[in-house]
Amino acid sequence: MTQPLAFGAAAPPAAVVLTGRYGQVEKLDPARHVAALWEAVKVEPGLWDYMPYGPFADAQAFQSWLSERALLNDPYVYAVVNPDGCAAGLAALMAIRPDMGVIEVGHIAYAPDLQRTRLGTEAQYLLARYAFETLGYRRYEWKCNARNAASRRAAERYGFTFEGIFRQHMIVKGKNRDTAWFSILDSEWPARKAAFESWLEPANFDSQGRQRVALAAFMAASGLMS
Template sequence: MDLHVCWPFETFETFEAFEALIAEYEVAKDPHYYAILDASGAPVGIASLMRINPDAGSIEVGGIAYSPALQQTPAATEAMSLLMSYAFETLGYRRYEWKCDALNAPSRRAAERLGFQFEGIFRQALVYKGRNRDTAWFARTDQDWPAIKSAHANWLAPENFDAEGRQRQSLRAFLSPC
C-alpha cells in the first residue's frame, strides 16, 4: 500500500509510520492531541492543544486535520468551541492562540470565522519545507470567552438550521466585532 498522509511536519509513506507517531502523541504532554469523533463514535478529525505555557497562561490550538466528513459542518465548529471551552473553563488559561502559515488562506478564514482576533504576521518566523514561513497570529482571551461562547452556542442551536441542515444565520452574525 502506498499511503501518503500529509502532516504539517512530516509525510508518511506507510500507515504503520503514521500509527507510530500517533502512539507517541498518546503519551505526549505537549502537544496533547484529541480525536474528534462523529455522533456514531467514528473518528473524523484530530486537533491538539500545544505550546502550553501555564506560567504565561497561554495555550495554542493546532495540528488540526479534518476528514471530508467533518469539514464545513456544525460539528467542526462545535469541536473547536469545545476545545476553547476546555482551555478557558477547565484548564483556566487566559489566552488561547491560533497560528498558521500566512499563506494558508483557509486556516486564516477559519480562525476569523470562529471569532479569533488577528494580531499580526511574524515575518520569517521559521523555515518550513525549505522556505521562509511567515506566521499569522490570532488569539482570544478569557475576557473575550463569554461573548464567543454565547455566539457559538447561538449558532450551534438547532433553531439556527433549517430542515436540510443549512444555517439560517452565519456565525459572524452572532459574534460581536473585536
Template sequence: MSLPASEQPVGDPVDPRPAPRPERITLRGRHISIVPFDAAVHAAPLFAAVAGAENDGLWTYLAQGPFADAERFASFYAAAAQKDDPLLFALVDPAGRTLGHACLMRIDAANRAIEIGNILYAPALQRTPAATEAMALFARHVFEDLGYRRYEWKCNALNAPSRRAAARLGFTYEGIFRAHMIIKGRNRDTAWFSLLDTEWPRARAAFDAWLDPANFDAQGRQRQSLEAIRAAL
C-alpha cells in the same frame, strides 16, 4: 532621567497564579466528542478518512504527513499521543467515526496562555456543525475549566483557509512573525491570532446561538452565520 516608578505606565493587575495544565480528558458535544488520542483505537479509522492522493492537500501546512501507508501513520501517531505538549486529541462523531484531531500545545501555564493547533479535519468533518462545535468545546474547556487568559491560533501565513477559520471563530489577528519556522524544508511566516478570556463570553454566546438547532433549516443549512451572530451581540 527616567520617570519615578509612580509615574511610569504599567499593565493592569492580574492574578499571578498559574493555570493547571490540560489533561487527557473527554469533552462531549451534540455533534462531536473530543477524546484523548489512542493510536490503537483512532489511527486506523483516521487514516482511512484522510488517506489518498485526493486528500494530500490536508497535509500541506502541517508539520507531518502525508503518509505512504497506514503503518507509518500509526507509528507516528503512537509516538505523538504520548507527548504532554502538544497534547493530542481525536475528534469522534456520534457514530464512532474518527474524523480528525487537534492539539492543545505551547502550554504556558505560568502566564495562562495556550494554543490550539495541529488541526486535521477529514473531508467528512469539514464545514459541518461538528467542526465548529469541536472548536467551541476546546475554547470552553480552556477558559472555563482551566482558567487560561489567552487562547492562541497560529498558522502558516499562506494558509488562507486557516486564517479565515480563525477570524470566523472569533480570534483577533495580531500580525505576522516573519521567518518564524522551517517546515518540510520551506520557510514559514506565521500568522498569529488570539482570543482572550475577556472576549470569551461574547464568543461563547455566538457559538451557542449558532449551534442551536433552530439556526438550521430542514436541509441543515445555517440561517445566520457565526460572524453575523457575534456582530449582533
C-alpha cells in the same frame, strides 16, 4: 500604575471527554482511533500541505506517527469523534504555558467529511471552553502559515483576533514560514461563547442541515467582527 494580576497558574490539559450536541472531543487513543482516522484522512493528501509532517505513505506509517503523538504532553492531542464513535479529525492544545496563562490550539487536521460541519465547529468551541473555563487560561492562541488562507479564514470565523505576521518565523519542510498570529482573551470569551452557542442551536439549521445564520453573523452581532 499597573495593578498586580490576581492570577496564579492555569492547569495543563488532561485526558477528558468533551461532549457536545454533535459529537465529542477526547484524548487521542491510537488503539481506538487510528483505523477510522486513516480512512478519513487518506483521501486528502493536501491536508498536510502546511503541516510539519505528512502526507503518510500508508496506514502503517500513519499509525506509527499517531502512536508517537499520543505520548506527548505538548502538543496534547485530541480526536474529534462522530456520534457513531468514529474519529474524523485531530486537534491539539499546545505551546502550553500554565504560569503565563497562555495556550494554543493547533495541529488541526480535519478529514474532508468533518470540514464545514457542525461537529467541526463544535469541537473548536469545546476546546476553547475547556481552556478558558476549566483549565483557567487567559490567552488562547491560533497560529498558522501566513499563506494558509483557509486556516486564517477559520481563525477569524471562530472569533480570533488577528494580531500580525511574524516574518521568517520558522522553516517547515525546508521552506520559509511567515506565521500569522491570532488570539482570544479570557475577557473576550463570554461574547464568543454566546456566538458559538447561538450558531450551534439545532434551530439554526434546516431539515437538510444547512445553517440559517452564519457564525460570522453571530460574532458580528456580538460586536466581535466588522
